[in-house]
Each structure stands twice: as structure tokens, then as C-alpha cells.
Amino acid sequence: MPKKRIVLRNCDTIDPRQIATYVERDGFKALKKVLDEKAPELIIEAIKASGLRGRGGAGFPTGLKWELARKSAGDEKYIICNADEGEVGTFKDRYILEKDPFTLIEAMAIGGYAVGAKKGYIYLRAEYHYLLDTLTNAIGQATENKLLNHFDIEIREGAGAYVCGEESALMESIEGKRGEARYRPPFPPTKGLWEKPTIINNVETLMNIPPIILNGAQWFSQMGTERSKGTKVFSVSGDVGRPGVYELVLGSKLRELVEDLAQAKKIKMVQIGGATGRILPYDMIDTPLSFETVLGAGAVTVFDESRDIIDIVYRTMEFLAEESCGKCVPCRQGTEAMVEIMRSFSRGEGQKKDIRLLEELSSAMALSSMCGLGQAAPTAVVDTLKYFKDAYENRISKN
Amino acid sequence: MGKTERKTTLRSKDEKSLIVALKEAQNKLGYVPQELMVELAQRNGLSLSEIYGVATFYSFISTKPAGRNVIKICKSVPCYLKNCETIIKSVEQETGIKPGQTTTEDGRFTLQLVNCIGACDKAPAMMINNDVHVDLTPSKISQILNGYK
Numbered sequence: 001m002p003k004k005r006i007v008l009r010n011c012d013t014i015d016p017r018q019i020a021t022y023v024e025r026d027g028f029k030a031l032k033k034v035l036d037e038k039a040p041e042l043i044i045e046a047i048k049a050s051g052l053r054g055r056g057g058a059g060f061p062t063g064l065k066w067e068l069a070r071k072s073a074g075d076e077k078y079i080i081c082n083a084d085e086g087e088v089g090t091f092k093d094r095y096i097l098e099k100d101p102f103t104l105i106e107a108m109a110i111g112g113y114a115v116g117a118k119k120g121y122i123y124l125r126a127e128y129h130y131l132l133d134t135l136t137n138a139i140g141q142a143t144e145n146k147l148l149n150h151f152d153i154e155i156r157e158g159a160g161a162y163v164c165g166e167e168s169a170l171m172e173s174i175e176g177k178r179g180e181a182r183y184r185p186p187f188p189p190t191k192g193l194w195e196k197p198t199i200i201n202n203v204e205t206l207m208n209i210p211p212i213i214l215n216g217a218q219w220f221s222q223m224g225t226e227r228s229k230g231t232k233v234f235s236v237s238g239d240v241g242r243p244g245v246y247e248l249v250l251g252s253k254l255r256e257l258v259e260d261l262a263q264a265k266k267i268k269m270v271q272i273g274g275a276t277g278r279i280l281p282y283d284m285i286d287t288p289l290s291f292e293t294v295l296g297a298g299a300v301t302v303f304d305e306s307r308d309i310i311d312i313v314y315r316t317m318e319f320l321a322e323e324s325c326g327k328c329v330p331c332r333q334g335t336e337a338m339v340e341i342m343r344s345f346s347r348g349e350g351q352k353k354d355i356r357l358l359e360e361l362s363s364a365m366a367l368s369s370m371c372g373l374g375q376a377a378p379t380a381v382v383d384t385l386k387y388f389k390d391a392y393e394n395r396i397s398k399n
Numbered sequence: 400m401g402k403t404e405r406k407t408t409l410r411s412k413d414e415k416s417l418i419v420a421l422k423e424a425q426n427k428l429g430y431v432p433q434e435l436m437v438e439l440a441q442r443n444g445l446s447l448s449e450i451y452g453v454a455t456f457y458s459f460i461s462t463k464p465a466g467r468n469v470i471k472i473c474k475s476v477p478c479y480l481k482n483c484e485t486i487i488k489s490v491e492q493e494t495g496i497k498p499g500q501t502t503t504e505d506g507r508f509t510l511q512l513v514n515c516i517g518a519c520d521k522a523p524a525m526m527i528n529n530d531v532h533v534d535l536t537p538s539k540i541s542q543i544l545n546g547y548k
Binding site: 085086087088089090091093094125126127128129130156157158159160161162173174175176177178179235236237238239243244245271274275299301303307312315316319322323325 | 416417418419421422452453456457458459460475476477479480513514515516517518519520521522526529530531
């Protein structure tokens with residue numbers, strides 16, 4: 001399936017510091033359209049009909065999220081753009097924010113109007129402080145041009161915590177607290193930021209909104225697979241000739257992305273979705289990239305034949321143990337226990353029973369962790385045990 | 400002041416967020432001194448331990464004084480695949496400090512190893528203060544560090 005630029009359509013075409021260059025390319029036309037039509041329900045209907053799903057990894061239907069927030073009682077509502085891109089191997093949102101901040105602002109203003117929110121927040125990860133100026137400038141220009149009359153956007157910078165990309169932890173952080181996951185329900189569209197109805201969308205999800213409004217839901221839903229519509233932006237890194245950001249129609253094959261575009265050779269395995277993402281061996285390289293199969297937030301890390309699988313999984317678990325917020329036991333203790341076991345395998349001191357222990361621990365963590373971090377933390381272990389069991393067995397102590 | 404009431408104070412969206420206040424201090428002083436935490440606790444009607452809990456949760460906020468320039472080398476998998484180990488070694492040699500340490504005689508550098516900074520397409524990468532340095536090789540390190548006094 002082909003490359004297609006919807007999310008990245010303006011990147012390297014407009015000047016991210018000049019709103020006029022965005023307006024020239026139909027910028028703010030979608031916002032004008034929805035404000036003229038005065039029918040917020042129709043916006044939500046269009047987004048629902050388009051089949052757009054969240055691009056941050058979870059894939060929740062965007063239109064449904066908006067509808068829930070719109071129907072929630074109360075005058076005070078919020079829209080949050082999750083720009084806390086912290087997943088290992090992900091840098092697509094950095095690329096988008098750097099090159100086309102205006103589409104994001106327009107999308108947030110549309111979302112705000114659709115659900116009845118007058119205030120929006122962009123939660124920008126601390127590591128992306130250097131993008132703050134571009135974003136502030138873009139918001140300033142949109143305000144000067146009287147494009148944000150109904151809506152106010154504030155940027156909140158993170159302070160360095162992977163878990164804050166998780167929506168409930170992110171809201172805790174905006175409220176000035178430790179970024180720990182919340183118990184759910186209630187979900188954000190009912191009780192989110194400051195316990196008010198809130199929609200929280202990933203940068204890339206929002207980037208799709210203005211094109212859908214302008215071109216129609218059907219235009220969008222024609223692209224992709226049955227349950228994955230539109231395109232996805234991938235961040236490709238690791239053992240590839242051409243690392244970078246690529247946008248493909250959903251359902252495209254992994255091979256097209258990593259071999260044809262990113263020029264990977266002698267692939268051993270690919271991790272899709274970062275530290276908590278799925279790991280596929282090379283013989284599954286023709287897997288389509290979609291919500292039905294593998295996707296995550298679109299981080300694609302390629303490992304060639306020279307790489308030691310145990311070493312990679314060990315490092316991945318170390319990362320997750322460091323970044324676990326520590327609130328719930330299965331994640332806090334489970335990731336630590338996995339680090340210890342993986343360490344012993346990496347030293348060639350694994351025990352036969354450790355494999356069963358890893359499997360049991362994995363299912364306990366997946367079942368009982370409070371948020372996506374802990375639930376998905378065992379993925380690298382589960383997948384490598386499934387596809388590369390030899391790698392573990394070869395490291396079992398002979399003594 | 401009751402416990403519920405105290406929680407509400409922290410939840411007030413009209414006040415400057417606690418994290419914003421902590422980050423301001425971090426940017427100005429390089430760390431958050433205990434006196435400030437005490438002051439923030441009193442001002443917000445919170446216990447000191449709650450403030451301390453927030454301050455220590457985030458990796459960009461430090462409760463200990465740091466060097467004038469904080470070097471953060473990415474050690475996550477994509478940078479690891481591109482030999483970040485050699486970059487770490489090179490920075491250690493240039494500065495004479497190990498991760499977690501600060502140059503003692505001049506307080507010029509603090510060295511930290513951090514998780515993914517979102518520059519995997521140009522790995523290995525590091526940040527010094529708010530600047531990102533990418534496509535690193537050991538031979539580039541000396542010149543880059545010279546730019547930070």
C-alpha cells in the first residue's frame with residue numbers, strides 16, 4: 001500500500017513560524033466551516049463516521065470519546081493534547097510539532113467547539129522544551145488573527161516522567177501532583193482534569209481532524225483496513241539505513257516500512273510500539289500494520305542479526321522498572337522482579353524455572369496493573385519467549 | 400485545615416501549578432532548595448512530604464544542587480544500538496566524572512544517564528541543559544563540551 005501524506009501534508013511545505021503559509025494551504029478553513037455551520041453534533045458525527053482512532057497507542061475511537069465528553073453534564077470542560085511523547089523509539093510528534101504546529105492548534109479549537117470546551121492544554125514533554133517557542137509563536141499568531149476567539153490554549157511543560165504520557169497520570173501532572181495513574185472508571189470524558197469532562201488526544205490523532213472536516217468522513221474511511229482507517233505516522237530507528245518519520249496507509253506491510261523505506265537489512269526482529277510494544281521475528285515481516293495486528297504509537301525499532309535478544313529485553317525491562325510510577329504493586333514489583341530474572345539470563349545464570357516464573361509474572365502484571373504501563377510491560381518478555389525461546393534456553397546455567 | 404480542604408487547594412486551577420513553581424526554581428537555581436519546599440508547603444496548605452513527593456517524582460527536578468550544565472546522555476535501546484556506551488565513556492573522560500556526579504572543583508558539569516529523549520532517528524543523542532546534540536561520535540564530544548562554560 002502506498003505512502004500517503006495526510007498528517008504530514010504540510011511538513012516541509014509551510015513555514016512553521018508564519019501562519020500565512022498555513023492559511024494559504026487551506027489552513028483554518030475547517031475551523032471556519034464548523035463555526036459557520038454551528039452544529040457541533042455534526043462534527044462529532046463526521047469524526048465517528050471517519051473511523052478515526054487514537055494514535056497514541058490505545059486506539060480508542062476518537063468520535064466516541066468526543067461524544068461522551070459532549071454529553072457529560074457541566075459547562076466547564078477541557079481538551080488536552082498529549083504531546084508527552086516518551087515512548088522509547090518515538091519521535092513522530094516532535095517532527096509534527098516542529099514542522100506544522102498550526103494544524104494542531106486548529107484541531108484543538110475544533111475539538112473544543114465540538115465538545116463545549118473553552119480551554120485547551122498542550123502537555124509538552126520536558127525534553128521537547130526547544131519546541132516551546134515554535135508552539136507559543138503559533139498560538140500567538142492564531143490569537144492575533146482572531147482565530148481563537150472562542151478558545152484558549154495553554155502549554156504545560158512536563159518535568160520528565162515517562163508515565164505522564166499515560167492519560168490519567170498526565171492529568172495528575174497538570175494538576176501539579178505526582179504523575180501517578182488514576183483508578184478508572186470514571187474515565188476522562190466524564191471526570192478528567194480537575195474532575196471536569198475532558199478529552200485527551202494524541203498529537204497525531206488531532207492532526208487528522210481538519211482534513212476529515214474538509215474532505216469528509218468517507219474520504220478518510222476509504223483508506224486503511226476494516227477497523228483501522230486513514231494513515232499512521234511511524235518513527236523508525238535502530239538497525240536501518242534511513243531512520244526517520246514515515247506516513248503510510250494503515251494496513252501497509254511491516255516489510256514496506258522497514259525494508260523498502262527505511263532500508264533495513266539482515267533483520268532479526270522488529271519491536272513495534274516501543275518498550276511496551278510487540279516484538280516480531282523476521283519471518284513475520286509481512287504482517288500488516290494496523291490496530292487489528294500491531295501498531296502502538298508507531299515506534300518501530302529494528303534489530304539486525306548481530307543483536308543479542310536477551311540483552312535487548314533486559315534493557316527494556318530496566319527502562320520500565322525505572323519509569324514505573326510505583327503506585328500499584330504488580331507493576332512496581334513485577335518490573336523489578338523481571339529485571340532481576342533477565343539479569344541472570346544475560347549473565348548465563350538463568351534457571352529452568354525462571355522461564356515459567358516469567359510467564360506467570362507476565363500474566364499477573366497484564367491482568368492486575370492499574371494502567372497501560374504495567375499491563376503492557378511484560379510484552380517484550382512474552383513475545384521473545386514465544387518467538388525466541390532458544391535465546392533463553394541457551395542462557396540457562398549448566399551448573 | 401481539614402484533609403479534604405487541603406486536597407482542594409492543590410486542585411485549584413487558578414493557582415500556579417506546583418510543578419510550574421518547582422520548575423521555575425529548578426531553572427533559576429539548578430535545584431529546589433529545602434527552604435523553598437517548606438515555603439511552597441505553607442503557601443499551598445500541604446505537608447512538606449507532599450511537596451517532596453512531587454519534586455522527587457520528576458527527573459527534570461532535583462532536590463540537590465547540580466552543576467551549571469547538566470549533561471543528559473540517552474541510554475535507551477535506540478541509542479544503545481548506536482553505541483551510546485562510547486559516548487558515555489568519552490564524556491566521562493572529558494569531564495572526569497561518572498553518571499550521577501558533578502565536577503567538584505568548578506561545578507561546571509553534572510552527568511546523568513537518561514531515558515529516551517525522542518531523537519532516535521539521529522542516535523546517539525544527548526541533551527546539555529535544553530539543547531539537543533545528535534549524531535554523536537566520541538570525537539565530537541570535546542568540542543561540544545567546550546561550548547558550555
